[in-house]
Amino acid sequence: MTQNINPTPAKLESTNPSKSFVSHLEGAIDGEHLPSNQIQTLHNDRPIWVRYDLEAIKASCSPKTFVNRESSMWRYRELLPPAPDDTLISLGEGMSPLLPCLKLAETFGLSDLWIKDESQLPTGSFKSRGLAMAVTMAHKFDITQMAIPTAGNAGGALAAYAARAGMEAFVFMPADTSIINQEECQLYGAKLYLVEGLINVCGAIVKAGKEKVGWFDMSTLKEPYRIEGKKTMGLELAEQFNWSLPDVILYPTGGGTGLIGIWKAFNELRELGWLTDSKMPRMVSVQSDGCCPIVRAFEKGERHAEPFPNAKTIASGIRVPAAVGDFMILDAIMESNGTALAVDENEIRNWQELGARASGIALCPETAACVGALESLSTSGWIKKNERVVIFNTGASQKYPTVNAKTPPTIKSADEIDWSQFTK
């Protein structure tokens, strides 16, 4: 195993951080057991679950175990793939703030709305959770070159963790992706290609690179560990609410790993008996009507989604016309008595302003779509006035330039200001 040249602070105080509670890996489409002591990708062209020996975890720790641990996603290491302190490829990701948003709640006649702010993670998005975990595992399995198709933020995150680990990253993103995403990849030294096509075209190029030169394919859900990193959003939410879950969760859905991971976390916590009551949240998958394959499949009652033609949305993270884990997303929605909702693409900018101004949080366009969904679902009564609702802010608004650009006035001195407009 390669030496990690940027070690983690190692303050996790785990009882035994290198002990593995993973029982096996499991093909998500057919339940077949697969060994966890070797690198895995897809199984029968579909994703792989990581499964744990929950009885052994229960015997080894409890919710109280985590209280004094470092404030990062690694505090839950018994519930993650095994990674001793000196093998973690970490930038301190996780334990993002869970912020009450009363004013925004009141806008929609609600009273108990929270936003979990993932913009405060390394590289400014929730993507760092999945990639911290996946890069840690790839590094452990002696992978040295990784490639990723990305709508933007995942590429930046992979570039960061690859740099930290001393590994090579190849990033493929649509040519019109935010300049911020392009530049962060370049700053970290990743090899960046712009692609005339959407994320599925990027994915095909990565697949070719895997076959031709042996790149490891870091596409979402094409290896088992990104889900486990994203799962920590659900673990944190449970701990932050004192191990009781909210009524409704709204999550913007592109590739779907965030929603899938959160739902997996809740199920593991339920099986562990760590939740203080039996309530499970209703999961809401939010897309733009400019790209809503999951919503269409949900409406038709299907378990797999047709590729969405001519996908178009300013919320680049959910501009994903086809998802390899479609059935995992749709299963989570169904199991949770949730729903899937496409919002008006043309209103996303307005919801972004409305949400940021009412909450102070740097809402990205994908989360703005969730604000739109909140408006619909509270108006229709699907969400009730006193229900506890959580929206995840999956990234920083600052990574999406020109989405809301307006030209401000330019002045040279105080003399150019008409002060009378301000006198109260």
Added chain:
Amino acid sequence: MTQNINPTPAKLESTNPSKSFVSHLEGAIDGEHLPSNQIQTLHNDRPIWVRYDLEAIKASCSPKTFVNRESSMWRYRELLPPAPDDTLISLGEGMSPLLPCLKLAETFGLSDLWIKDESQLPTGSFKSRGLAMAVTMAHKFDITQMAIPTAGNAGGALAAYAARAGMEAFVFMPADTSIINQEECQLYGAKLYLVEGLINVCGAIVKAGKEKVGWFDMSTLKEPYRIEGKKTMGLELAEQFNWSLPDVILYPTGGGTGLIGIWKAFNELRELGWLTDSKMPRMVSVQSDGCCPIVRAFEKGERHAEPFPNAKTIASGIRVPAAVGDFMILDAIMESNGTALAVDENEIRNWQELGARASGIALCPETAACVGALESLSTSGWIKKNERVVIFNTGASQKYPTVNAKTPPTIKSADEIDWSQFTK
């Protein structure tokens, strides 16, 4: 007092959060005592310190008190101006990761280098600490309109906290400030003006607004509380190193409040007797040779700095030609046996790449200047091989577009890639 419409999660478990340990305010230039029960600005045109009853703090809490508190800067509330839970204007700021950077250390022949990553704060910069504290206090004193001159990030942070508090913000920034800073202000609903001139011209406009229409002047060091928020960087660092301080701290210096606040924190901790040894760090103020008023004053052995003519640097946060707290910065450097150093403006981009690639951290150009200073000071022997060194990454590289822009290749499919270049 106005009702805070976006309350904080209130998980701080303070013994008595509304108890004040502030003894008095104090003019920094003459030591005159000033009352803390009314809003304060400057005293004799110079900044004001907040002073505490350290004996009372000592009697009320100890380092162990903080262990189980929420992972934010508010965990240190006994050492902050009094603000009961329901009055905090908070976005969950603070407890940023302290990351070991062995590879970057080795580049300069060092062995114990850490970066405290302030890019993982609300709005992606350390500015959120000072403004969370200052807006909380302004809100408490029933201020409703605040104005700020900014190099960029402070304006974005003020806009965010003003939105959260339901207050009005007026932001003045140089016309060539990053589009990201412009847009975050607009997204949050702040009134933004671009100014043909540097931050001192912006400051003059805010001063005019204060006189003409009564805006509260949120300029750095022109009210007493931003320092206290920034002080938490020093408190966190001490706690993260188990209450022992490093040998050297490098901090990029614009207005200087960060460095001043950190040094204030260390002195308070020393007086409290909470440090495990008597070592105090040598504070290094880092500027670009395109704008280095503090370095020039330090080299001349003066306590006040001349305004720097024709200030020019891509590190916009340190493009501050004159600082009202110059003597406070220079005092901290002198008291700590530190130094002040100007680095080559033309090398900042290279240091940014070097640092980001070796650490995985989204280093901003201001922090890149500190990487340059690290190179100089380790080469000269001023920093010794085994000394523990900390650099603060004051903001996210992602907020500085085009600083490192290069044009990546654009392709349509895998066929356009010359795979032979990658074959290992």
